[in-house]
Amino acid sequence: MTSDADQPWGDDLEAVLRQIEAASVTTSGSDGKGVDEFPEDATAAGATGEAFPVRPSVVLDVGRELERASSAAGALEAVAALAAPGFALTGGVVFGLTDDMLTLLSQRGYPIGSETEFRMPLETDYPAAQAVRTGEPVYISSRQEYRDRFPATWPLASRLSRRSWAYVPLITGGSVSAVWLAVFSAPQVFDERVRGLFDSLARGMAGALERGQGSEAELALSGGLRRSMGGAGTVPLGLSTATRYVPTGGGALVGGDWFDVIRLPHGRLALVIGDVEGHDSQASILMARLRTAIHAYAVEGHRPDAVLTRADRFLASLDTERFATCLYIEADPATGHLQIARAGHPHPFLRMPDGTCLIRHIPGGLPLGLLPGENDYPVAETELRPGELMLLCTDGLIEAGGYDLDSGWDRIRDALAPGPANDLEALADGLIRAAGDTSAFHWPADRRPRGGDDIALLILRRDGAGEQRVLPERQLVLTIGQDQARGVAAARAELRGMLHDWETPDQVDSAVLLATELIGNVLIHTDQPAILDARISRRAGNRVLQIDVTDGGDDLPHFRAPGELAISGRGLMLMDALSDQCGVRPESEGKTTWFTLSEKSATGQHLGDDGGRNTP
Incomplete structure (x- = not known):
């Protein structure tokens, strides 16, 4: 144990460090190895050149769980699934930052103590504090490396059963907001593959913390x-x-x-x-x-x-x-x-x-x-x-x-x-x-x-x-000119003939009514002929009627709020109420007003693609 002269943070800080190191003690307690004993360092897992110990599918699953996590505890639970032979991840801690102090946000597998009382100054020569100060991860592959790099902390860690440590800063909003400590029960070589994995996981963990802090x-x-x-x-x-x-x-x-x-x-x-x-x-x-x-x-x-x-x-x-x-x-x-x-x-x-x-x-x-x-x-x-x-x-x-x-x-x-x-x-x-x-x-x-x-x-x-879409089962194309007043009645009759076996008579009435309304709008409000194109197609075993009425006019119709005594202005309201889908689209010359009816839809039920309607 170093003296206070060698350890500038003093007895109080030493007590805090003991509290941190105690967090990584499993139920088996001390491993009994002395300060100068490192026989396990020769058998470090994950040496460069070996197959990566964690399957990509596991990493993908962990990423998805991190995506759902919204707290430090949830993030630690997600990354715990990475544990595998050759990757002896046995626990973790997430440290937060408050007033230039390290605080404890969550722990998994290693009881650190009271989360409300834990505090450590950032000037401490401790790996987690260094990760905050530099914004860079601190990877410690062996007990020997820990003693060489952090001699003041080593006497505390030497009595514990840990073999490797990874302290990874978590960055939100462009700055370090927390540190993730990953603990290994066997020596672990942190090659570029492992470090890259930790960089990626750290972003996911930072996201979990940010989600937890975000407004509702x-x-x-x-x-x-x-x-x-x-x-x-x-x-x-x-x-x-x-x-x-x-x-x-x-x-x-x-x-x-x-x-x-x-x-x-x-x-x-x-x-x-x-x-x-x-x-x-x-x-x-x-x-x-x-x-x-x-x-x-x-x-x-x-x-x-x-x-x-x-x-x-x-x-x-x-x-x-x-x-x-x-x-x-x-x-x-x-x-x-x-x-x-x-x-x-x-x-x-x-x-x-x-x-x-x-x-x-x-x-x-x-x-x-x-x-x-x-x-x-x-x-x-x-x-x-x-x-x-x-x-x-x-x-x-x-x-x-x-x-x-x-x-x-x-x-x-x-x-x-x-x-x-x-x-x-x-x-x-x-x-x-x-x-x-x-x-x-x-x-x-x-x-x-x-x-x-x-x-x-x-x-x-x-x-x-x-598997391609079949051609329309039936199609009716009619042109009704401005001088063909009787053409409207003919269109109504031919449309009813086209729908002679339609399952729902009310829909036939609706189709004829809406087609008449669209043709009438063209003849009244423009000086162009009306072109009616009615098609019946089969989609997923269901017949769908689509009726287009095209004219050469440039003015698009708009929804109105007609008074009770008004005799016009209700055409689009009728289409919206009686059809499954409806809309208006500009053409290279003129416009087309259209609506659809699905044979199996109930009267008044709308079948928009996403619960809505394609209205003009």
């Missing part, structure tokens, strides 16, 4: 946003999708990354992926607003370039200096035809049926919000062949673990090429697993990545010919 309002916002990105929902026949969102870069449950899958008229599909700058609650709020705006522009029927142009102006109109990247695709399930526009976002990745993978280079404009009104977003057109799939992702998937764009794409290719292309969910899991694979953590000490980024991905596959 922010957590409610973040949780709601994340639930809204829980999946793609139902997509048209002929296409399949899989989605993932993994917040890995910070404490918030959701950052600025997002994806969206939007049902459009005529069975088309819009696929969106984007990334708002930042990983805080402000990024989440901006993301939610931008995602909603793009969704609205999409269902209005704008082309991909017009959607991004409007989104660019919308983001610039907000009181923020942040920008966003975005990739927007409009897909036709029947033909596989894709129209793609890109705003500073990573290119999509194409996998061919034989496993060949390549980057699909798409011309694009600047990120949204940088130069509003001056950006140009060219539309690239391509065709997705049966069996091909396209991966959309944010840069978090590419650069996870410190990879650059080139090496990150190589990693994605290696995970994507083997498939299984027929199981998109397994393929998505494989991509996330590859991004979190511990074999990636082999960086030199001066290059180890300290940041992190959220991951969002969306996989689109065109199904085989036998």
Whole structure:
């Protein structure tokens, strides 16, 4: 035991140190080894060149548990699952910081004592305090190394049954806010793979602490946003999708990354992926607003370039200096035809049926919000062949673990090429697993990545010919001119004939009423003919009627609040009340007003894709 002269923190500090070291004493107590005995150091586990002792699948599971954790105790419980032969992790402690003092936040496996009374000055020559002062981890692989580096502390540690220690700073808000102590019952070599793993886990643990400290309002916002990105929902026949969102870069449950899958008229599909700058609650709020705006522009029927142009102006109109990247695709399930526009976002990745993978280079404009009104977003057109799939992702998937764009794409290719292309969910899991694979953590000490980024991905596959969307079972196309007053009655009769075997008579009446209303609006409010296109298609065993009425007028209809005696202004209200879905989309010349009815839907029940309605 050193004297007070050799130990500047004195007797009181020595008592605190004893309290810390006692935290790591298991129920077996002292190991009985003296200060100068180190026979176990020759058998350190995890030496460089050996197989990594923890399976990647276990690390992935731990990462998911850390993602759910919102406290120091929850984080310690999550990382405890890493214990394995050759990786003898037997306990842990999380120290907090209060008024330049180390405090005790939580402990697992080692009773330190009262969490309300523990305090240690940061100037202490103790590994945890050093980690706070320097912002760098302190790894101690053996008892000999502990004695050489921290001689004042060693007499306390020498009587305990520990063999290796890792003190890792936890960084939130750009500064050290806590220290994680991981304790090993056998000597452990902390090579670059292990250190990389601890760097990654530390970010997850810091996120758990930040979630625990976040306001309830922010957590409610973040949780709601994340639930809204829980999946793609139902997509048209002929296409399949899989989605993932993994917040890995910070404490918030959701950052600025997002994806969206939007049902459009005529069975088309819009696929969106984007990334708002930042990983805080402000990024989440901006993301939610931008995602909603793009969704609205999409269902209005704008082309991909017009959607991004409007989104660019919308983001610039907000009181923020942040920008966003975005990739927007409009897909036709029947033909596989894709129209793609890109705003500073990573290119999509194409996998061919034989496993060949390549980057699909798409011309694009600047990120949204940088130069509003001056950006140009060219539309690239391509065709997705049966069996091909396209991966959309944010840069978090590419650069996870410190990879650059080139090496990150190589990693994605290696995970994507083997498939299984027929199981998109397994393929998505494989991509996330590859991004979190511990074999990636082999960086030199001066290059180890300290940041992190959220991951969002969306996989689109065109199904085989036998799975493609069938053509409409019935289709009726009529043109009613301004001088054809009787054409309205003929249209009503022919529409009823088309629906002669429709299961619900009330829906037939609704369809005829709404079609009459739309045709009448064209004849009264424009000088153009009305073109009616009625189609019956079968989707997942259910027949769906879609009716489009197109005219050459430029003025879009709007919802009104007519008085009780008004004789007009209720057309859109009727569509909203009687149809399953409805909307208005601009055309290159004029506009189209449309609605759908599902044969098996109950009267008055709305079947919006996500619980809502695509109303104009």
